[in-house]
Amino acid sequence: MSATHSSSDLSRPHPATPDDLRDRPVRFAVVGTGGMGGHHARNLAAMPDVELSWLVDIDLPRAQALAAEIGGTPTASMEEAFADEALDAVLIALPTFLHKDATILAAQHGKHVFCEKPIARTAEDGEAMVAVCQEAGVTFMVGHVVRFYPEYERLKEILDAGKLGRIATIRASRTNPPVMERSPWFADVEKNGGVVLDLMIHEIDTLRWLFGDVERVFAHGLSYLPIHEKRDYTMASLRFRSGAIGHVEASWAHSTHRTSIEVAGQYGLATYSSEQAATLVVEPTEGIDWNAPGGIRVPARHYLRPGVEAPHFKEVRHFVRCLKTGEPVRVDGLEATKALAVANAVLDSMRTGAPVVFNEDGTVRAAAANA
Numbered sequence: 001m002s003a004t005h006s007s008s009d010l011s012r013p014h015p016a017t018p019d020d021l022r023d024r025p026v027r028f029a030v031v032g033t034g035g036m037g038g039h040h041a042r043n044l045a046a047m048p049d050v051e052l053s054w055l056v057d058i059d060l061p062r063a064q065a066l067a068a069e070i071g072g073t074p075t076a077s078m079e080e081a082f083a084d085e086a087l088d089a090v091l092i093a094l095p096t097f098l099h100k101d102a103t104i105l106a107a108q109h110g111k112h113v114f115c116e117k118p119i120a121r122t123a124e125d126g127e128a129m130v131a132v133c134q135e136a137g138v139t140f141m142v143g144h145v146v147r148f149y150p151e152y153e154r155l156k157e158i159l160d161a162g163k164l165g166r167i168a169t170i171r172a173s174r175t176n177p178p179v180m181e182r183s184p185w186f187a188d189v190e191k192n193g194g195v196v197l198d199l200m201i202h203e204i205d206t207l208r209w210l211f212g213d214v215e216r217v218f219a220h221g222l223s224y225l226p227i228h229e230k231r232d233y234t235m236a237s238l239r240f241r242s243g244a245i246g247h248v249e250a251s252w253a254h255s256t257h258r259t260s261i262e263v264a265g266q267y268g269l270a271t272y273s274s275e276q277a278a279t280l281v282v283e284p285t286e287g288i289d290w291n292a293p294g295g296i297r298v299p300a301r302h303y304l305r306p307g308v309e310a311p312h313f314k315e316v317r318h319f320v321r322c323l324k325t326g327e328p329v330r331v332d333g334l335e336a337t338k339a340l341a342v343a344n345a346v347l348d349s350m351r352t353g354a355p356v357v358f359n360e361d362g363t364v365r366a367a368a369a370n371a
């Protein structure tokens with residue numbers, strides 16, 4: 001049993017401490033075994049200091065199929081998994097609008113939480129999650145995986161060392177095929193926040209990490225304009241408190257996953273592109289549609305870096321190490337909530353056509369004063 005109870009509070013579950021975890025594996029439940037949860041569960045199953053105890057999904061056959069492949073006990077009930085006193089940590093990979101309730105339930109059971117990005121659908125939900133995790137004394141990390149890409153880690157070192165001097169402009173882009181063809185909940189902007197909360201939040205979190213707080217947001221996008229039910233696109237301009245200007249693009253209208261960043265500073269320019277970084281490009285010849293309306297349709301290329309440790313593996317291994325050592329997590333709930341507030345400001349600006357301006361304390365300035 002991982003919990004130890006103080007005499008003053010016998011009924012309250014106590015999260016596993018580094019001492020508890022020093023000589024044994026960390027026992028995990030994965031909640032949501034779809035695209036991302038399945039990926040994380042396979043990674044956890046491959047880690048030597050982890051035991052995959054539970055796989056939770058309301059689609060029980062999905063959890064059962066994954067359990068047959070990698071182990072763990074499948075269930076459709078979070079409550080059943082979280083009631084297991086031997087369980088130490090929960091990895092949440094549910095649809096975004098369900099992150100809050102699952103995180104709070106896990107924390108109230110004394111389980112440490114790794115939650116996929118974005119932390120929640122609204123900043124208020126994010127703040128509630130942070131407060132409950134703090135109150136319960138559990139470690140809470142959010143999966144802003146770009147902070148674990150080696151190129152961005154190195155870029156941060158270069159920037160922190162002042163090698164580019166004062167930063168003037170940043171251009172960052174992320175494109176993907178539309179995900180609602182795989183998981184329909186992505187089509188509902190109220191549940192998932194469209195391409196801004198799914199993709200652009202990666203850039204927003206990374207740019208906040210690299211350049212500090214955002215002061216002003218202005219954006220155009222398609223999330224509230226159903227030009228095409230399965231496409232979404234947003235371009236946003238972010239003014240940082242430092243004075244730097246960020247031009248950020250996110251798209252669910254491309255066939256290929258692609259990311260890039262360009263940072264222009266006083267002493268030079270730094271650039272990264274996922275396509276140029278790839279050491280292996282796989283170009284399928286199966287699936288070409290010669291008779292597609294408007295011309296030939298060619299399947300997407302895959303850009304791979306087999307020599308680089310996968311960032312999704314690295315971020316969860318970091319979380320496991322933090323549980324075992326007590327060191328702070330790289331992306332805590334507060335940071336993730338700040339990124340979410342900027343992402344929601346992008347959505348607000350798209351909807352209203354007006355800029356959103358943040359006060360120094362992170363609150364939004366009244367609309368009339370924004371212009």
Ligand SMILES: NC(=O)c1ccc[n+]([C@@H]2O[C@H](COP(=O)([O-])OP(=O)(O)OC[C@H]3O[C@@H](n4cnc5c(N)ncnc54)[C@H](O)[C@@H]3O)[C@@H](O)[C@H]2O)c1
Nearest residue numbers: 032033034035036037057058059093094096116117118183
């Ligand atoms: N970090 C990244 O690179 C990355 C990539 C993709 C997705 N994500 C995030 O991961 C999360 C999940 O996305 P996904 O693509 O895996 O979605 P998905 O639709 O593929 O999977 C969601 C799973 O949750 C299950 N589920 C739904 N409601 C449930 C409930 N009440 N109880 C238990 N299970 C339930 C579904 O049956 C499904 O298996 C999202 O928040 C998304 O933003 C992150």
